[in-house]
Amino acid sequence: MTNVKTVCAFAHELGHATMRHTSSIFSYINARQERAADEWAAHFLIDVDEYRHAEAKYGTRTDWIGQELGVLDRLVVAFERSLHRIGDTIYVNPKMGSGQCNARYSA
Structure with missing residues (x-):
């Protein structure tokens, strides 16, 4: 495996270990756990400011953004999945309630 694949894997x-995932007989639970582990890994490896610069540089090309950040494009997609834009503000991993998010940035 390449260094990028090794680090991302x-x-x-x-992420699985941190969230204490266990294998399930239900495929939809396994799929949900895989998505959650990808999102955890994405936030572990990707700095928001570096992502912002790469996105400004490459637009929606997740493969190029991933190459710029040194991660797999699958993790870039997972990172983008966890960002929510409301008006001119971007929230990272928002929860229900005021002020319950990991980070907030002006767009």
Whole structure:
């Protein structure tokens, strides 16, 4: 495996361990756990400011953004999935309630 794949796979598995995932007989639960581990790994490896610069540079090309950030494009997609834009503000991993998000940035 390449260094990028190795680092991304290790971060993904750290996500499983951190969230204490266990294998299930239901495929939709396994799929949900895989998405959650990818999102955890994406936030572990991707800095928001670096992502912002790469996105400004490459637009919607997740493969190029991933190459710029040194991660797999699958993790870039997972990172983008966890961002929510409301008006001119971007929230990282928002929860229900005022002020319950990991970070907030002006767009």
